[in-house]
Amino acid sequence: KAPQIPYHQTIIYEAHVKGMTVMNQELPAEIRGTYAGIAHPITINYLKSLGITALELMPVHHFINDHHLTEQGLSNYWGYNSIGFFAPDSRYSASGNAGEQVREFKDMVKELHRAGIEVILDVVYNHTAEGNQLGPTLSFKGIDNVEYYRLTEDGRYYMDYTGTGNTLNAHYPTVLRLMMDSLRYWVSEMHVDGFRFDLASTLARGLDEVNMLGAFFSVIHQDPIISQVKLIAEPWDIGEGGYQVGNFPPGWAEWNGKFRDCIRDYWRGEHSMLNEFALRFAGSPDLYQDDNRTPTASINLVTAHDGFTLHDLVSYNNKHNEANGENNNDGEDHNRSCNYGIEGPTEDPIIMEIRNQQKRNMLVSLMLSQGVPMLVAGDELGRTQNGNNNAYCQDNEISWLNWKNIDHELLDFTKKVINIRKTNPVFCRQKWFQGESIRESGIKDINWFLPDGMEMEDHNWNQDYAKSLGVFLNGEGIRGKSEIGERIIGKSFYIIFNAYxxxxxxxxxxENYGKHWQVVLNTTKAAPTEGSYFIAGDIVDVPGRSVIVLSSHKA
Structure with a gap:
């Protein structure tokens, strides 16, 4: 039976079927890198111990390799090059490729469900593997090129909003039916729990411009099967007007690219970030509140499969994509990263400690913000791609998880902060903060503080040099109901963020905010140590580049 975990309790783990297990020596050799490898108790027990609730798999629809990659001895590792929208890719099957892959995929979903973990598929309905006018004719071009693809006025060339050579014609009835039939199949027959739509803005395009009331969304909202699962948009494409963060309709969640950019900028010390940091921490109400959406419309991320890993984000100022064969011209140039003094690996203990702190700081910012956090597989292990921020063609150790080289300290920390999120409802709100007093207490559901213990005022948010703030989260101001209709009350928290x-x-x-406080998390090894007690009005020395999390404690 599907776990049916509500969004506000969801923690997503983005992984690649092969990359997740292919190097795990604890698994039988014949199932490493396959659906069966993920279904194995060793993999599932790891996911359960980490605390995630949903496994988001990078594309599993059958795909083909790009000609220009095979010529260079490379391959399309990520799989965003679909050709079979109903077929789980047989390359990830340990049991065979004559239909056995379907059973193996279903068994994987069944085992994950048994463990209480949902399965979300990354799906690519914006283009196909047939490429542009120079690409192969494999399927849709030969069936009805004019109907399946968006063509230029003269019909000779393909409209390319995806950067892959072509764009599927999502407002045409035949193409729309193909997409809906495929989605229904994966829900009804394969029992997946949701989808993340690659370059979803493309699916919203009418004849040219992005239209959130377009045919694709209308049909999905009316479908009794697809409308009931998790629907997550990557809210951009490369076309004009394609950046649509915050603009998708109710019922959809979105990868929040603004959250990613803000958290990176705040922790690397950029000026004038406090106001936006507070918005992102509170669930990005500026993006989602006006459309009758909830904080869970925001899928919060610091990293994703494309771009730097968390380790590389604090180890490299620049991308290093030479292995991709494009003279380092591919991949994003503006990564909002910082190496803290040396590019790449170093034995300098001061730089290493700063990097470790920054990884922990960003993990805390991710896990304790309102919304739905998404962790990329391997970030909790300290995985590196050696500065490659576009490893789409690296089906090798650059991309695979290295289970022999684990940062156990970082892994333990990640488990701890995930557990804090899961066991304290104040971090998993279903409704927006109101900034209003709760009953007669006079205390708001959220409050922001200066170092002197006074509430922040409007002018404080715009001080360029300010890089720290305290935030009070009221455990009695959650404004939610449990599954049996009881009012949710939890612990209150006081969190101090210091990017200085x-x-x-x-x-x-x-003391009206809390008389007694206990440190439950410190992202540095300096004082105050976890378990330390403070009382109202006490001074807490907050180390540079750190987060201190205190919970209300009844003495």
Missing amino acids: HQMLAYKLPT
Whole structure:
């Protein structure tokens, strides 16, 4: 039976079927890198111990390799080159390729469901593997080229909103039916729990411009099967007007690219970030609140399969994609990364510690913000791609998870912060913060503080040099109901974020916010140690580049 985990309790783990297990020596050799490898108890027990609730798999629809990659001895590792929208790729099957892959995929889903883990598929309905006018004719071009693809006025060339050579014609009835039949098949027959739509803005395009009331969305909302599963948009494409973060209709969640950019900028010390950081931490109400959506419309991420890993984000100023065979011209140039003094690996203990702190800081920012956090497989292990930020063609150790080289300290920390999120409802709100007093207490559901213990005022948000803030989350102001209709009440928390490179003294707020506080998380190895107690009005010395998380404690 499907776990049916509500969005506000969801923690997504983005992984590649092969890359997840192909190097795991604890698994039988014949199932490494396959659906069966993910279904194995060793893999599932790892996912359960980590605390994630949903496994988002990169494309499993059957795909083909690009000609220009095979000529260079490379291959399309990521799989965003679909040709069979009803077929699980047989290359990920340990049991055979004559239909056995279907059973193996179903068994994987069944085992994950048994463990309480949902399965979300990354699907590519915006283009196919047939490429542009120079690409192969494999299927749709030969069936009805004019109907399946968006063509230029003269019909000779393909409209390319995806950067892959072609764009499927999502507002044509035949193409729309293909997409809907495929989605229904994966829900009804393969029992997946949701989809992440690659370059989803493309699917919203009418004749040219993006239209969120277009045929694709209308049909999905009316479908009794597809409308009931998780629907997640990658809310951009490469066409004009394609960046649509915050603009998808109710019922959809979105990869929040603004969350990713803001968290990276804040922790690398950019100026004038406090206001946006607070918005992202609160679930991005500026993007989603006006459309009758909830905080869970925001899929929060710091990294994804494309771009730097978390480790590389704090280890490289520049991309290093030479292995891709394009003279380092591919991939994003503006990564909002920082190496803290040396490009790439270093034995310098000071730089190494700063990097480790920054990884922990970003993980805390990700896991304790309102919305739905998404962790990329391997970030909790300290995985590196050696500075490659576009490893789409690297079906090798650059992309695969290295289970022999694990940062156990980072893994333990990741498990701890995930557990804090899961066991405290104040971090998993179903409704927006109101900024209003709760009953007669006079205390708001959320409050922001200066180092002197006073509430922040409007002018404080715009001070360029300010890089720290305290935030109070009221455990009695959650405004949600449990599954049996009871009011949700949890612990209150006081969190201090300090992106400044030096220590700052923070005075805890007055006792009406909480008389007794206990440190439950410190992203540095300096004081205050976890378990330390403070009372209202005490001074907390907050180390540079750190987060201190305190929970209300009844003495």
